[in-house]
Amino acid sequence: MITVALDAMGADGGPEPVVEGALQLIGEDVPIRIVLVGDRGSIEQVLRSERYDQDRLRVEHASAAVRMTDKPAEALDRDPDCSVLRAARLVRDGEADALVSAGNTGAVILAAARTFERLPGVRRVGLAAVYPTAQKHGPHRDPFALMLDVGATLNCSADDLVAFAVMGSAYSRIVSSIERPRVGLLSNGAEPTKGTPAIVEAHGRLAELDSVEFVGNVEGVDIPRGTVDVIVCEGFVGNIVLKMLEGVSEVAKDLARAALHHKLWWKLGMGLLSTGIKQVRTLTDWQQYGGAPIVGFDHLVIKAHGRSNARAIRNALKVAAKAVDNDIAEQIRSGLD
């Protein structure tokens, strides 16, 4: 049975949605054990009124927590017993198989960097994001794709981009059950000569790599379309793209809300359209994806969104279990060889 160390403290909503997400999954027929890491008092307050299998859920006390507004390095230096570091140590020491956190992204990356080893051949780690697309992906027709790096490594060498392609491909293969995920390099044109020197070099090397189904360069227009299963880019560009997608989704919601407050006819129209709007909402509902991996370490790290509700946490845990169950570390290792 797989054990996940779940940082209970970091999320915007405090420990409550995190603990509830763990309880949801424990209540299902999924072979998983969860260690809730954080302030025992706060966690047990949520657990108190619930019934659950105590063999599969336990609490590990940590005396401190990193806040969203903390500077990662300062926070980890100040509190070596903070929940995210303690959860990472459980994984390093073999008491758990994966780390899941909805906390401060920088602190999660740094905690992993200070506790785990990087995989052989990995110079820099990558933060992936799962984002909604128009096209569906894989046998489950997932309405989302993977993009990396979105902020862990601002400037990437060709080596970094190739490693991200291999690792993103392995993750997508397992989580979306796609036999050979289609991987694209984000650039300013489809031709192999387009892009920065690092992109051009990575293009040439990926084209010769059998372990990755490399389709060539993709462009900005391919991001919302979802032309490929995995988009590889450097962290600076990925960060801007990801935040822009959040902005677009936010603007669309504001427009819909303004319409609702506007006119009776609009309200009627919106009511009639509700099925359609629900479908669009499904498209932009990141909670169903749960979380995305930080790739490049010798242990699995899943970063859930800071605003995660219980369902998002449950899904992040489930994704972590699936990835460990399919031995993602080994799949990445063999892809990098």
Add this chain to the structure above:
Amino acid sequence: MITVALDAMGADGGPEPVVEGALQLIGEDVPIRIVLVGDRGSIEQVLRSERYDQDRLRVEHASAAVRMTDKPAEALDRDPDCSVLRAARLVRDGEADALVSAGNTGAVILAAARTFERLPGVRRVGLAAVYPTAQKHGPHRDPFALMLDVGATLNCSADDLVAFAVMGSAYSRIVSSIERPRVGLLSNGAEPTKGTPAIVEAHGRLAELDSVEFVGNVEGVDIPRGTVDVIVCEGFVGNIVLKMLEGVSEVAKDLARAALHHKLWWKLGMGLLSTGIKQVRTLTDWQQYGGAPIVGFDHLVIKAHGRSNARAIRNALKVAAKAVDNDIAEQIRSGLD
């Protein structure tokens, strides 16, 4: 009276929408002369059935044209008498005050580079784009903002970014009548230390520049929001952002179209919502903006969208006349001092 040299040949729709856009503006009470540059036979075929003031519209024959699929350098080398080069020469020789083209973007930039001088202090030219935003801008409450560079200069030095900020600011001041346009540097965080070395250096220098209303770094989420009037970024990132906006707009249209074909209730709902949808369409209607400048040359160049219809061409011509009338070259020159 201002004279614009209009490349009649480059657009996706051939000379017809271009010539019709010129006729539209000539029919209005705007003090402008237009020289239509291109194949005389094709242009006169569109003009034949129309009445117009022949003092304000004339045809200049060019024996060739660059196609959208042509490689810019090859096409210009092959046909020194192509319409875009001939139109640029009219501007250089003082027979016209600005160049407007809806043709192959790379060819327009290259034709300008081979014909015009760069302004003193400008190392690399910038291609700007006008894009739709949620927030309104300036006294006319324009629903769009300016972004540059979007592809002319893939990798920018701090000097380039500062020059783009000055030039974009001057253009926005004139075209949107904003006294001090708010300018932001696109980065992966708001703090002055965030971003590539070029961005960090440009940030420091813009903060000390009186001629630009620099608000600091902006993030991806600020692009669709429209937090600032002018966004400055390097061409690689701008290209991806711009194409991504096109992709988002395309996906939204597809979803709406799919809904229309779907169900009677949806059709009814869509009908009731039509006013609202029209408002959203206005937001993403680039045709009203006409075109965007290529900045850094000693003459004004406006690039209209390849898919321009007559109204978009009319608006591009009007924007060109307004910019020349307000002496944009001089405003940029004094800003760069």
